[in-house]
Amino acid sequence: HNDSFVYPLRPNAMDWSTHYPNIENPKVEFLDVGCGFGGLTIALATLFPENLTLAMEIRPKVTEYVRLRIEALRKDSLETTKAYQNVSVLRTNAMRYLPHYFEKGQIKKMFFCFPDPQFKQRNHRRRIVNTHLLTEYAYLIAEGGILYTITDVEDLHNWHVAKCDAHPCFERITDAAELEADPCVKAMTEETEEGKKVARSGGKKYIAVYRRLKNATIA
């Protein structure tokens, strides 16, 4: 994935009108990071019609698949509900370029669904949830905003919990009723392609959800 990416110098240099052509002053609030085939983003489109979701994916062919999927859904609903105008996909390396796209505190929900586990010890620093990147995510997520993680790899789940617990800007949401009532938790468990695959093979899914704390200072 070392080919060059085109990205804006700063967020206000980004033209979102090609991504959300029918939305006035588009402002992305939800991020599906490493979206794969886009199942979560598609679900969020109808769950949250008032919020803009951006799916981000590094693989060109997968990104194009999601783009065409959204294009088809938009076309199908043009005469009826006019849905899916609020979701789009962007090809980028989310570990490198997020602050080029979004302002401080712009993001309300950020999803990491079944991220690549990077099993080998020497590759752990390439995990998409890590201490350094959590500070970047804390910068982008609004106070009270939520960071969601789900994985079928227990070791990676324990890593997510360890890194997020240790970070001063995040607090785990442990209230089972609150998680149960959150449609995002259900969507990331049931609507992602990876989540469906794990369900078919009878695997376990581990969830850890964190709130971006108010007034937290970054050490």
Ligand code: SAM
């Ligand atoms: N979230 C999807 C799901 O649950 O079905 C896909 C999970 S898949 C195992 C992980 C995805 O993250 C892959 O599609 C991969 O290409 C993408 N990815 C990995 N590193 C990335 C990065 N730095 N930026 C954007 N996407 C990335």
